Amino acid sequence: SLLAVVALVILLIRGSPSFHGSQLRGGFSVAKVATLFAKLDEGEGELPYDNPDASNPFLYPSAEQQRKYHLPVLHRGYDCWQSCLGAGICSDFCGEGNACCRKGASNDPPECAKITDFWTNHHECVKPVVQVEVNHFAQDCWERCQIGGDCKWCGSGSSACCRKNSTLDPPECQGVVDWPTDRHHTCVRPVKDVEVKHEGQDCFEFCGGRGSCNWCGEGNACCKYGDHFDVSECRAVVYYSTLEHHVCVKPSFPKPLTMPALPRVDETDCAEGLVMDPVTRRCGLSHEPQRYTFYVYRLGNGSWTNANAGSLGAVLYTIHSKILGCPRQRGIDRIHRLKVTMKNTDKLFRKYGHQFGPLHHFRNGQCVSSFCNDTFREFGYTVGCSTTSSGQSSYPSRSHPAWYSLPGPCPNLPEGQKTEKCIADFAGGECSDPTGSHTCTYHIEDAGSVTLDELSGRDNSTSLKDWCAAGKVEYDPATDRGVGMHFWDQVNNGSVGKERMYKLAYLFYNKYPSFPRRLPEPCMR
Numbered sequence: 001s002l003l004a005v006v007a008l009v010i011l012l013i014r015g016s017p018s019f020h021g022s023q024l025r026g027g028f029s030v031a032k033v034a035t036l037f038a039k040l041d042e043g044e045g046e047l048p049y050d051n052p053d054a055s056n057p058f059l060y061p062s063a064e065q066q067r068k069y070h071l072p073v074l075h076r077g078y079d080c081w082q083s084c085l086g087a088g089i090c091s092d093f094c095g096e097g098n099a100c101c102r103k104g105a106s107n108d109p110p111e112c113a114k115i116t117d118f119w120t121n122h123h124e125c126v127k128p129v130v131q132v133e134v135n136h137f138a139q140d141c142w143e144r145c146q147i148g149g150d151c152k153w154c155g156s157g158s159s160a161c162c163r164k165n166s167t168l169d170p171p172e173c174q175g176v177v178d179w180p181t182d183r184h185h186t187c188v189r190p191v192k193d194v195e196v197k198h199e200g201q202d203c204f205e206f207c208g209g210r211g212s213c214n215w216c217g218e219g220n221a222c223c224k225y226g227d228h229f230d231v232s233e234c235r236a237v238v239y240y241s242t243l244e245h246h247v248c249v250k251p252s253f254p255k256p257l258t259m260p261a262l263p264r265v266d267e268t269d270c271a272e273g274l275v276m277d278p279v280t281r282r283c284g285l286s287h288e289p290q291r292y293t294f295y296v297y298r299l300g301n302g303s304w305t306n307a308n309a310g311s312l313g314a315v316l317y318t319i320h321s322k323i324l325g326c327p328r329q330r331g332i333d334r335i336h337r338l339k340v341t342m343k344n345t346d347k348l349f350r351k352y353g354h355q356f357g358p359l360h361h362f363r364n365g366q367c368v369s370s371f372c373n374d375t376f377r378e379f380g381y382t383v384g385c386s387t388t389s390s391g392q393s394s395y396p397s398r399s400h401p402a403w404y405s406l407p408g409p410c411p412n413l414p415e416g417q418k419t420e421k422c423i424a425d426f427a428g429g430e431c432s433d434p435t436g437s438h439t440c441t442y443h444i445e446d447a448g449s450v451t452l453d454e455l456s457g458r459d460n461s462t463s464l465k466d467w468c469a470a471g472k473v474e475y476d477p478a479t480d481r482g483v484g485m486h487f488w489d490q491v492n493n494g495s496v497g498k499e500r501m502y503k504l505a506y507l508f509y510n511k512y513p514s515f516p517r518r519l520p521e522p523c524m525r
Contacts, residue, residue: 072127073095074093074094074095075093077119077124079122079123079124080125081100081122087102087139088108094125097127098127099111100123100126101115101124101126102123109132109135109138110132111128111132111135111136112128114130115129134154134155134187135154135155135159137180137187142161142185144161145161145185146206147198148161148162148170149161149169149201150172150198150217154188158193159189160172161188162186163186164179164182165182170199171194172194172197172198173188173190174192175191176191177191194217196249199248200247202247204222206222207246210223210231211223216248216249219250219251220248220251221249222248223240223249224246225243226459227246227457236503237252238252238506238510239510243459252502289346289348289436293342294339295447296337296338297314297315297336298336298338299318299319300331300334303365303415304338304444305428305444306362306366306406306415307406307408309403309404310404311397311401312395313392313397314388314391314395317394317401319335320394320488321391321491324474324475325475326464326473326474328452333452334451334452335504337448337449337512338445338446338447339445339446339515340443340445341445342383342441343442344380345380345438347378356523357382358375359386359403359404359405360372360384360405360407360411363414364414365413366413366415380437381407381411381429381438381441382407383405383429384405384407386523387399387400388401393492393494394491395500396494396498397501406444409427410422410423412426429441450504450511454507455503457485471484475491477491
């Protein structure tokens with residue numbers, strides 16, 4: 001280290017150095033300076049330059065050499081104006097945290113103030129002595145940042161390149177009042193912290209493609225609405241600031257989506273005299289029907305009673321296998337969620353030890369199963385359920401996909417034929433507060449709906465009819481892919497199916513935050 005100090009003292013004694021070619025004023029060459037640094041190594045070997053041309057100022061010294069010899073400033077004495085694209089902080093050329101400044105320059109930014117350790121009369125690399133909130137204050141930042149919004153050139157942390165009254169700059173530029181100029185974009189300190197940087201701007205080029213991107217803010221990603229979700233960060237994203245191009249978004253989940261797994265225990269695994277609790281999945285004593293609250297899902301519109309409804313996985317598999325197409329079957333365009341509170345009758349529980357009755361099949365508001373009249377007469381209008389293996393591999397969950405039956409008034413006749421007398425005599429099980437009586441076994445609350453376009457990301461500014469006429473297809477079972485859409489690709493891929501389930505659940509939660517985010521799926525029959 002002593003030789004390094006001697007070298008710097010010699011430079012100062014010889015006069016203020018201004019580089020021209022490979023020479024310092026006073027005849028002290030760059031090559032000799034490099035030799036001095038080399039002698040600091042153990043042995044006599046030269047430092048390994050990438051380019052043997054010692055007149056190249058970018059080699060004096062390299063960033064690696066600066067760290068090795070603890071040099072406070074890189075490229076000391078060289079004219080830094082061109083390399084730094086002007087005055088101000090210039091970490092790449094001058095070293096981390098250092099600046100390109102000129103002695104006595106009145107137009108240099110605040111980080112150049114109060115510096116006295118100048119070697120030359122042109123702009124040179126120096127170490128700032130004052131701390132500033134925003135680098136390059138009042139300078140035109142557009143050429144350096146290339147776009148409005150958060151910009152590292154303006155300073156570490158939260159600094160942005162913005163223009164007063166610009167309607168094209170992103171949210172981090174909104175609300176700023178301290179403007180040094182209104183003639184061009186300049187570095188400012190945002191007045192509010194935003195989760196997503198550069199919202200609304202095309203991020204694809206700045207991020208080098210889709211996926212995680214710190215340019216969008218820590219933990220955020222660059223994604224396109226409706227694009228094939230082949231990177232985990234872009235899966236299940238709910239809010240996009242624009243649908244036209246890749247934009248910065250907040251991923252819905254910090255890691256690739258996974259469904260929590262619990263070991264499945266069947267009712268037959270419980271010892272004699274014990275029953276399975278459908279929520280805790282543990283065997284225990286139960287002496288009476290329990291009150292449960294859970295979500296079921298319906299497709300299309302119509303009455304919620306005298307109908308069947310499914311679990312999340314069951315309904316998604318039905319959409320996948322029976323609904324998607326041009327046009328969609330029965331004109332179905334949305335998924336309804338119902339919050340069901342249930343307590344079935346004592347008689348049903350005492351005979352079978354189950355919380356649910358048998359599943360009854362409904363068509364057009366009429367119970368079409370052969371045992372409808374018998375079970376309703378004996379046990380009341382109980383909520384029925386049954387699990388199914390259909391779709392289990394496509395939409396795996398902690399429980400099998402399930403279907404539920406919700407018997408309503410006059411269940412034996414179809415819609416349009418139910419008379420007032422039939423409705424009065426056969427009241428069904430729907431009521432405001434389930435008590436477990438024959439005609440009061442469940443209550444339904446509308447918990448919102450999500451359209452299939454919201455779920456898949458299809459741009460609904462174009463009608464489905466016109467979209468299909470353009471040769472696009474949501475899903476083709478023959479190829480297991482869509483055309484112009486890839487959300488429904490790979491019906492038998494359980495991992496992708498879980499992501500679709502997560503997105504649907506997240507959309508419901510985001511649209512209807514007053515409802516519980518998740519409720520148990522209690523059907524285990």
